Amino acid sequence: MTHDELIMALENILGQQRVLHREHQLLAYECDGYVAQKARPRAVVFPETTDEVASIVKLLHEHKIPFLPRGAGTGLSGGATALNGEVIISLVKMDKFLSVDYENMRAVVQPGHINLQLTRKIAPQNWYYAPDPSSQSACTIGGNLAENAGGSHCLKYGVTTNHIVAAEVVLPTGEIVNVGSPFGDALGYDVLGLIVGSEGTMGIATAITVRILQKPEAVKTIMAMYDNVSDASDTVSDVIAAGIIPAAMEMMDQLAMQAVDKSNYHVGYPTDIDAVLLIEVDGLRAGVEESAELIVEICRKHNVRSVQVAGSDAERSLWWSSRKMAFGAMGRISPDYIVQDGVIPRTRLTEVLTRISEISRESGLRIANVFHAGDGNLHPLICYDSRVPGETERAVAAGSAILKVCADVGGSITGEHGVGVEKIEEMRFVFSDADLSAQIQIRSVFNPLDLCNSGKLIPKPGRCAEVRQAKRIIEQHAEIFDGFQEQTMIASPGK
Amino acid sequence: MTHDELIMALENILGQQRVLHREHQLLAYECDGYVAQKARPRAVVFPETTDEVASIVKLLHEHKIPFLPRGAGTGLSGGATALNGEVIISLVKMDKFLSVDYENMRAVVQPGHINLQLTRKIAPQNWYYAPDPSSQSACTIGGNLAENAGGSHCLKYGVTTNHIVAAEVVLPTGEIVNVGSPFGDALGYDVLGLIVGSEGTMGIATAITVRILQKPEAVKTIMAMYDNVSDASDTVSDVIAAGIIPAAMEMMDQLAMQAVDKSNYHVGYPTDIDAVLLIEVDGLRAGVEESAELIVEICRKHNVRSVQVAGSDAERSLWWSSRKMAFGAMGRISPDYIVQDGVIPRTRLTEVLTRISEISRESGLRIANVFHAGDGNLHPLICYDSRVPGETERAVAAGSAILKVCADVGGSITGEHGVGVEKIEEMRFVFSDADLSAQIQIRSVFNPLDLCNSGKLIPKPGRCAEVRQAKRIIEQHAEIFDGFQEQTMIASPGK
Numbered sequence: 001m002t003h004d005e006l007i008m009a010l011e012n013i014l015g016q017q018r019v020l021h022r023e024h025q026l027l028a029y030e031c032d033g034y035v036a037q038k039a040r041p042r043a044v045v046f047p048e049t050t051d052e053v054a055s056i057v058k059l060l061h062e063h064k065i066p067f068l069p070r071g072a073g074t075g076l077s078g079g080a081t082a083l084n085g086e087v088i089i090s091l092v093k094m095d096k097f098l099s100v101d102y103e104n105m106r107a108v109v110q111p112g113h114i115n116l117q118l119t120r121k122i123a124p125q126n127w128y129y130a131p132d133p134s135s136q137s138a139c140t141i142g143g144n145l146a147e148n149a150g151g152s153h154c155l156k157y158g159v160t161t162n163h164i165v166a167a168e169v170v171l172p173t174g175e176i177v178n179v180g181s182p183f184g185d186a187l188g189y190d191v192l193g194l195i196v197g198s199e200g201t202m203g204i205a206t207a208i209t210v211r212i213l214q215k216p217e218a219v220k221t222i223m224a225m226y227d228n229v230s231d232a233s234d235t236v237s238d239v240i241a242a243g244i245i246p247a248a249m250e251m252m253d254q255l256a257m258q259a260v261d262k263s264n265y266h267v268g269y270p271t272d273i274d275a276v277l278l279i280e281v282d283g284l285r286a287g288v289e290e291s292a293e294l295i296v297e298i299c300r301k302h303n304v305r306s307v308q309v310a311g312s313d314a315e316r317s318l319w320w321s322s323r324k325m326a327f328g329a330m331g332r333i334s335p336d337y338i339v340q341d342g343v344i345p346r347t348r349l350t351e352v353l354t355r356i357s358e359i360s361r362e363s364g365l366r367i368a369n370v371f372h373a374g375d376g377n378l379h380p381l382i383c384y385d386s387r388v389p390g391e392t393e394r395a396v397a398a399g400s401a402i403l404k405v406c407a408d409v410g411g412s413i414t415g416e417h418g419v420g421v422e423k424i425e426e427m428r429f430v431f432s433d434a435d436l437s438a439q440i441q442i443r444s445v446f447n448p449l450d451l452c453n454s455g456k457l458i459p460k461p462g463r464c465a466e467v468r469q470a471k472r473i474i475e476q477h478a479e480i481f482d483g484f485q486e487q488t489m490i491a492s493p494g495k
Numbered sequence: 496m497t498h499d500e501l502i503m504a505l506e507n508i509l510g511q512q513r514v515l516h517r518e519h520q521l522l523a524y525e526c527d528g529y530v531a532q533k534a535r536p537r538a539v540v541f542p543e544t545t546d547e548v549a550s551i552v553k554l555l556h557e558h559k560i561p562f563l564p565r566g567a568g569t570g571l572s573g574g575a576t577a578l579n580g581e582v583i584i585s586l587v588k589m590d591k592f593l594s595v596d597y598e599n600m601r602a603v604v605q606p607g608h609i610n611l612q613l614t615r616k617i618a619p620q621n622w623y624y625a626p627d628p629s630s631q632s633a634c635t636i637g638g639n640l641a642e643n644a645g646g647s648h649c650l651k652y653g654v655t656t657n658h659i660v661a662a663e664v665v666l667p668t669g670e671i672v673n674v675g676s677p678f679g680d681a682l683g684y685d686v687l688g689l690i691v692g693s694e695g696t697m698g699i700a701t702a703i704t705v706r707i708l709q710k711p712e713a714v715k716t717i718m719a720m721y722d723n724v725s726d727a728s729d730t731v732s733d734v735i736a737a738g739i740i741p742a743a744m745e746m747m748d749q750l751a752m753q754a755v756d757k758s759n760y761h762v763g764y765p766t767d768i769d770a771v772l773l774i775e776v777d778g779l780r781a782g783v784e785e786s787a788e789l790i791v792e793i794c795r796k797h798n799v800r801s802v803q804v805a806g807s808d809a810e811r812s813l814w815w816s817s818r819k820m821a822f823g824a825m826g827r828i829s830p831d832y833i834v835q836d837g838v839i840p841r842t843r844l845t846e847v848l849t850r851i852s853e854i855s856r857e858s859g860l861r862i863a864n865v866f867h868a869g870d871g872n873l874h875p876l877i878c879y880d881s882r883v884p885g886e887t888e889r890a891v892a893a894g895s896a897i898l899k900v901c902a903d904v905g906g907s908i909t910g911e912h913g914v915g916v917e918k919i920e921e922m923r924f925v926f927s928d929a930d931l932s933a934q935i936q937i938r939s940v941f942n943p944l945d946l947c948n949s950g951k952l953i954p955k956p957g958r959c960a961e962v963r964q965a966k967r968i969i970e971q972h973a974e975i976f977d978g979f980q981e982q983t984m985i986a987s988p989g990k
Contacts, residue, residue: 103842184838184907193688214738243709287782343679347598412679439683441940
């Protein structure tokens with residue numbers, strides 16, 4: 001099938017208006033929120049129904065043409081980058097809110113429905129959808145499903161996989177299947193659990209049933225500032241040890257605060273503090289009051305310089321905006337930056353932060369830290385200038401080195417941003433060739449020809465060239481990678 | 496390999512003491528808690544280390560001899576029945592508590608470790624393990640993993656899959672792999688999620704890392720008695736609608752209460768009430784007080800006959816014992832009984848209970864109901880007498896008919912007991928042949944020769960003989976199955 005025949009066949013299904021294929025039209029689709037690697041898709045199509053998605057996928061499968069699904073393009077790991085000149089299937093026109101069942105706590109949306117819109121739609125009845133990525137005003141529920149997105153409030157409520165109970169999915173062969181169970185837990189093997197977080201490699205969700213929650217009766221937000229990170233970090237541990245599970249427990253370091261204060265969010269952080277904690281508790285009024293008092297006490301025990309409870313919704317909202325916009329605010333202090341996303345056991349926080357500041361020194365690059373402290377999910381922000389020769393490479397190597405530290409202390413190389421193209425080689429820090437082969441076998445049950453978002457999430461096992469390249473990067477940046485313990489990440493609990 | 500050669504090879508690995516193969520020794524292993532179908536294993540072996548498990552599995556795999564893992568044998572769906580004369584690999588000698596890390600909220604145990612022992616071990620430090628099946632004083636964490644076990648307190652805390660974060664697993668080929676991640680969510684495809692609940696068809700967990708929780712500061716337990724089930728059921732809906740998520744919300748009907756009162760638990764239920772609710776809230780003291788008051792108010796709004804809050808730990812403990820022993824208590828009112836396990840949307844409760852009482856009338860068998868009302872997980876207890884010709888078959892057909900009702904209202908055919916051999920044909924109420932083929936393909940990634948617990952969980956797709964047999968059962972018991980709507984269970988949300 002020639003390129004022109006393909007375009008015509010796609011237009012036959014969708015009409016000319018919903019098939020983009022001219023060069024200037026494709027420019028905007030060369031990358032998502034991960035801008036370090038770009039690639040031109042051969043076309044971008046905009047289906048509006050499940051049957052249209054299935055028809056397109058069948059056509060592409062039949063002619064062995066690679067394709068990938070795309071939501072709002074806010075992803076941070078390059079999951080929607082058309083590495084193989086894919087046809088991009090954009091789900092933004094499938095953005096409907098389909099139904100809601102308050103009594104059974106369920107809502108059904110199309111994949112292009114925007115995360116925050118879902119909460120807005122049910123807010124008048126006092127309900128909400130819990131997972132709240134920083135990009136929630138733009139990102140889609142379909143994209144959240146693909147990336148198993150997290151968010152500040154996932155400490156108490158869990159990430160996306162805990163909130164999606166069923167989905168209609170167009171498999172990479174074009175077959176339409178329904179997975180999961182709107183009520184009751186998974187039956188048979190947990191196929192829905194396998195598809196959530198599969199980064200678009202196992203098909204395209206076309207209708208998604210989510211769990212919705214009632215808004216808590218009361219919320220209290222506490223901001224605590226510290227002269228040093230280890231006091232803040234001890235506070236986090238002690239809050240958990242006290243048996244409180246806050247809805248959120250976020251930390252930012254000095255450099256991140258500077259960036260935020262230079263942007264439009266004038267929280268007015270003192271310039272000389274080392275760390276700020278944002279802790280939120282929610283639930284019934286009486287319990288929330290008790291928790292907030294206890295948390296303030298714990299902060300005081302750990303040498304907090306100042307601690308306050310938000311006095312109004314406006315104040316609470318300003319504090320949260322400053323946190324949620326922290327990534328974007330980095331643009332105020334650095335021409336370019338990479339957002340990393342590693343997970344560590346909470347108890348290793350101080351040690352890992354020390355290692356990150358060493359990596360910053362060794363690489364000569366500033367690194368800010370913004371993180372979901374409660375569950376040990378770090379977001380180091382590596383500042384660099386792509387106009388300076390070699391600096392991009394050093395930034396990438398520093399990011400990789402940080403992920404190696406996370407893996408070495410028993411953590412993970414992604415908390416919520418996905419692997420995509422960005423971290424695909426770092427999967428080898430964690431998985432053996434045998435593990436990767438098993439993952440590829442699982443994928444091939446659904447995606448036998450590897451046409452659907454090929455080259456993402458799971459690296460090919462034992463490709464010597466790639467392993468050699470990874471080794472070369474480590475050697476070239478020996479000073480950054482130096483001194484790592486050679487541990488395996490997946491604990492061997494029984495041995 | 497002859498039988499004698501096999502026994503010798505097993506004894507070479509484990510020694511004579513840990514290989515049972517004489518007929519009288521095997522009798523106790525002909526079934527688990529599901530007694531309606533029995534089968535003799537060819538041997539039962541007791542490994543003590545991961546390497547021993549791996550050696551045994553390698554030997555069996557090499558000689559294509561079927562095998563299956565077994566925990567305490569408390570399962571209710573026949574998951575540990577040696578349908579194919581399997582070698583049973585008992586994990587009861589691998590019962591160690593390996594380690595605990597309070598700061599990071601993790602403990603590691605061997606698969607044979609008993610559920611309640613885990614909580615007892617960490618209770619002095621004020622921690623516990625949340626999933627609490629009724630059999631928790633006997634059942635093992637490995638068995639809980641295989642069946643994705645639930646329990647009364649899973650309403651608030653989630654079932655086993657939400658509490659297991661990593662595992663060392665001997666695959667059906669004998670390979671030892673580590674899956675999951677002790678910290679952070681699943682990376683790559685969620686293989687651990689696939690193995691949890693796979694009923695022993697994907698390998699044998701030999702070390703299990705679980706999430707542990709701090710004991711709540713306060714607990715309040717409320718018992719409410721009703722003249723009719725629909726008032727009790729409206730109470731359940733209203734409690735959830737009020738934004739309270741109780742730790743547990745359990746219901747028993749009149750027949751179940753009679754059984755309990757005839758056993759050793761003299762709660763003293765009035766003989767003329769229709770339903771009793773047991774509701775428990777936990778958390779910080781202030782929040783718990785507030786919730787308990789609100790719940791009592793809601794009970795009153797729904798014509799409760801009497802409602803009381805447990806005044807002491809002893810009273811609370813009596814109430815819980817009476818609930819947890821309800822299954823066993825059935826023996827007081829019926830020579831035999833089948834415990835069924837279906838899930839329905841909570842809002843369909845009254846309608847489904849009406850249908851169950853019709854099935855009871857049509858089959859001529861008494862059916863008691865004990866259920867996790869909060870999450871719509873029903874446990875109909877079907878009373879029968881196996882000495883009366885035809886009664887066993889009628890009881891099995893009635894159970895199947897109830898599951899069909901659950902499937903037809905959009906629910907599931909198992910909440911927490913698993914599919915095993917008991918419900919394997921009922922999987923067809925829910926899954927198409929295409930769905931079953933996909934599930935078998937997933938299994939074959941791990942269990943290519945289907946040697947490991949063959950014939951459980953996933954029925955073979957489109958085996959005409961079996962489909963014919965299912966149809967014959969439905970025809971023979973037309974009165975019981977009559978009047979079902981022909982709906983598919985898995986909702987088609989987008990269509």
